[in-house]
Amino acid sequence: MEEFTIFVFLRKRFRGIWKTYWIRPLLYLGGTFFIAVTLAWLLERETNPQLSSWSGTLWWGFVTATTVGYGDQVPITNGGKIAGVFLVIAGLSGAGLLSGSIASFLVSQKIREGRGVRDLSKTKNHFLILGWKKDMEKVLTDILDSDPKLTSSELVIVGHPEQDQVDVIKAGERFSDLVFIRGDYTSESVLKRVNPREARKALIVADDAQGGQASEVDSRTILASISLHALAPNIYTCAELLNQSLERHLKNADVNEILYSREYSRAMLANSAVSNGFAAVMHDLMSPASGVRMRTWKVPEELIDHPFSEVAEHFRSQVGGIAIGILENTGNENIMRQEALLEAQRTPDARRLVENLRKVKEIVFNKPILGPKADYPVKSHSMMIVIENHNLDKEIAA
Amino acid sequence: MSNALAIEELSEGIGSVEEILHSLKLFKGIDGFEEVHSDLCAMFELRSFSLEERLINEGETGDSLFVLCRGKVRILKTTITGDEYRVVDLDGAEHAYFGEMALLTADKRSASIMALEEVGCLVATREKFDAFSKKNPLFAIEVVKRIAVRMAEHLKRANEDNATLYQALIEEVSSGKHS
Numbered sequence: 001m002e003e004f005t006i007f008v009f010l011r012k013r014f015r016g017i018w019k020t021y022w023i024r025p026l027l028y029l030g031g032t033f034f035i036a037v038t039l040a041w042l043l044e045r046e047t048n049p050q051l052s053s054w055s056g057t058l059w060w061g062f063v064t065a066t067t068v069g070y071g072d073q074v075p076i077t078n079g080g081k082i083a084g085v086f087l088v089i090a091g092l093s094g095a096g097l098l099s100g101s102i103a104s105f106l107v108s109q110k111i112r113e114g115r116g117v118r119d120l121s122k123t124k125n126h127f128l129i130l131g132w133k134k135d136m137e138k139v140l141t142d143i144l145d146s147d148p149k150l151t152s153s154e155l156v157i158v159g160h161p162e163q164d165q166v167d168v169i170k171a172g173e174r175f176s177d178l179v180f181i182r183g184d185y186t187s188e189s190v191l192k193r194v195n196p197r198e199a200r201k202a203l204i205v206a207d208d209a210q211g212g213q214a215s216e217v218d219s220r221t222i223l224a225s226i227s228l229h230a231l232a233p234n235i236y237t238c239a240e241l242l243n244q245s246l247e248r249h250l251k252n253a254d255v256n257e258i259l260y261s262r263e264y265s266r267a268m269l270a271n272s273a274v275s276n277g278f279a280a281v282m283h284d285l286m287s288p289a290s291g292v293r294m295r296t297w298k299v300p301e302e303l304i305d306h307p308f309s310e311v312a313e314h315f316r317s318q319v320g321g322i323a324i325g326i327l328e329n330t331g332n333e334n335i336m337r338q339e340a341l342l343e344a345q346r347t348p349d350a351r352r353l354v355e356n357l358r359k360v361k362e363i364v365f366n367k368p369i370l371g372p373k374a375d376y377p378v379k380s381h382s383m384m385i386v387i388e389n390h391n392l393d394k395e396i397a398a
Numbered sequence: 399m400s401n402a403l404a405i406e407e408l409s410e411g412i413g414s415v416e417e418i419l420h421s422l423k424l425f426k427g428i429d430g431f432e433e434v435h436s437d438l439c440a441m442f443e444l445r446s447f448s449l450e451e452r453l454i455n456e457g458e459t460g461d462s463l464f465v466l467c468r469g470k471v472r473i474l475k476t477t478i479t480g481d482e483y484r485v486v487d488l489d490g491a492e493h494a495y496f497g498e499m500a501l502l503t504a505d506k507r508s509a510s511i512m513a514l515e516e517v518g519c520l521v522a523t524r525e526k527f528d529a530f531s532k533k534n535p536l537f538a539i540e541v542v543k544r545i546a547v548r549m550a551e552h553l554k555r556a557n558e559d560n561a562t563l564y565q566a567l568i569e570e571v572s573s574g575k576h577s
Contacts, residue, residue, distance in 0.1 A: 342477070342479065342481055345477040345478065345479065345481065346477060346481065346483035347483075348475050348485055348509075349559075350558075350559035350560075350562045351559075351562050353563075354562055354563065354566040
């Protein structure tokens with residue numbers, strides 16, 4: 001009974017191997033090699049002491065087929081020499097077959113990469129972008145410009161654009177090692193492939209490459225957030241939302257930051273109608289090329305719970321930036337919630353406890369306090385919102 | 399532990415034990431204070447505590463009443479998770495007293511009390527109070543009444559707290575989805 005199953009097992013494996021493209025040429029070449037060696041041995045053994053044993057002739061065959069030709073063994077008979085010729089031909093063909101297979105394998109890998117088929121199970125700390133925008137190249141350029149430490153190899157994009165769009169972007173020097181996966185970015189099975197648990201951050205853009213109304217685009221965004229968080233509940237997510245009325249759904253999907261791109265555009269239009277030069281201000285703040293940056297800074301340990309004016313002065317003297325406000329409740333949401341819960345319990349009064357617990361429930365993460373009073377305390381888990389002008393450094397340097 | 403030298407020092411700083419006891423809400427205005435005052439003072443022992451020494455530990459069974467005479471103390475409680483926090487700081491000048499329920503029954507302490515500096519306290523045990531009560535039952539009854547009133551207040555407060563928590567819990571569950 002045991003033999004039967006082994007036989008069946010072997011036959012199954014064997015059938016699979018028979019179908020590969022290299023097995024038959026390999027067998028032909030192998031067969032030729034061994035037949036040639038044996039023939040040479042038969043012909044030479046009587047008269048040639050160098051090729052009298054079959055194993056010795058086998059060695060000569062190997063040295064000949066690989067064209068090494070040490071010269072310590074040489075056929076004397078004509079038949080032996082002819083066998084040698086066949087060995088060389090077989091050997092050269094075999095070498096060609098080997099290097100050809102390797103090259104073909106590597107090329108097909110590269111093509112699959114370009115097409116968006118790749119194994120990312122080992123990737124860590126990557127920046128995920130879900131969705132494709134018509135002006136994707138500009139978006140990517142801006143992303144890389146705004147963070148000098150970010151490299152294109154850390155970007156992983158999942159989307160469904162036209163292939164030639166991807167090719168054009170990847171042909172550019174800056175984005176040649178960008179990782180692109182083709183697929184439906186709202187589906188869990190596709191997202192699983194990009195290892196979201198190990199990603200540092202995810203950005204879900206309003207995908208306009210596939211067309212559709214704003215509500216359709218937003219629905220895809222919401223679906224993508226839900227799928228993403230099903231796979232990686234703790235991943236920090238920013239999502240672009242076109243229609244503000246759908247924000248509740250996005251919040252339910254545990255998105256950390258929502259970018260209301262259309263609202264902002266409208267707000268800018270409205271503002272320029274009212275005040276002059278507002279657009280120029282926004283341009284300088286937003287554009288990486290202007291040299292002006294608005295960014296958040298971690299508050300030094302020793303300045304926690306100190307008044308805003310004091311912390312602002314610290315940043316002015318140390319960093320040369322102007323603090324315009326505080327971003328409260330930043331960082332790991334779970335840790336903050338735990339700390340707040342512990343703090344809430346530090347009272348013997350039941351009424352105060354209930355109040356404290358309610359406040360914990362209502363914590364707003366990443367809450368900006370712009371233009372606070374001078375004595376407003378900078379609490380722990382806060383960051384300072386600072387505007388820096390890097391053009392000034394150049395002046396000093398010059 | 400009572401230290402003879404320390405007691406002398408303390409006694410000087412404290413003033414009359416009788417005056418202190420007379421000012422406490424526990425004993426103030428009870429008829430016949432004059433007659434019992436020597437027995438009452440004898441009930442108390444003067445004890446000193448050094449910095450960070452604990453007078454009372456939360457959760458322990460107590461058997462003594464403490465009257466703070468000199469120095470500052472801190473009242474500490476622990477949360478369910480074992481996190482200890484400060485409730486309030488008290489000064490000896492206010493002559494605060496705690497643990498009076500221990501005079502009546504083995505009382506589980508609801509908070510810890512830690513000395514913030516050199517502290518002097520008058521301490522009376524349940525045993526001594528029992529002896530005092532047998533000798534001066536009428537006075538003792540008044541004292542017991544006042545303790546009972548205080549206990550009733552605590553009970554009322556506990557019931558109110560219960561109602562608060564009950565209410566909050568119901569609201570929580572009925573509000574359903576989390577944020």
